[in-house]
Amino acid sequence: MSKPEFVYVTYIATTPEKIWAALTQGNFTKKYWYGRRIESEWTVGAPVRFFDRDTQDLTDSGVVLECDPPRRLVYSFRPEFSPELREQGHSRVSFTIEPHEGLVKLTLIHDQLPSEEMAAQFREGWAPILSSLKTFLETGKPLPQLRSFEEKGRVTQPGE
């Protein structure tokens, strides 16, 4: 795939430093990113790992490709939870953070996806993460349905 598959832009009433912290610190990502905790040294070439909440269960991984706080963050990315997807290799996730008329413009580009199947995996996933991130930064609370997978499963219980 030559052209980027996903380009999302959202404007957040916060500071570039707070967005940077929200993107790079696991205690923040687990609040708005489907309960996933990101970990990295955040230097070029360092590994990036996503874990399920406070466990050591690896869900996704990659390598830092660019790191320019609080402006630009790029890492490679592949799911680890499914062997079939894992085999297909890495895609690339880029975040650009720019002050814009009193707000901060956050642009996410997800490209270099190895297959249409992989693209389909992400198609429904990014918009809720970004809108939960926005709510989290603006109100201090993430969207409740994204706190964790476990909770998501609980909603289907009858009688609730």
Next chain:
Amino acid sequence: MENETDRVFKALADSSRRKLLDRLHADNGQTLGRLCEGLKMTRQAVSKHLAVLEAANLVTTLKVGREKLHYLNPAPIGEIYDRWIGKYERQRVEAMNDLKKSLEDENEQA
């Protein structure tokens, strides 16, 4: 003063602009020329509609090589969805949508 939400709803309140979003939804990342193909609108009209969609943040553009590609940006619509559809309603709304879709598909096949 017109805020971001006003701009989103005004941009969506036009069938030509919704059609452009449909085309990007089906195939994201298109040039202006490609978006104009097969449409009854002039290139100028399409360009004007895209400017309104861009101002509402519903469309975003990206320079790839020498081409300017247009992308459907789902973030503002995601925010509208989150605003009025609560945690517990979500699954019912999606179930209703699936039901509607499958019944309407059946009708088409019948």
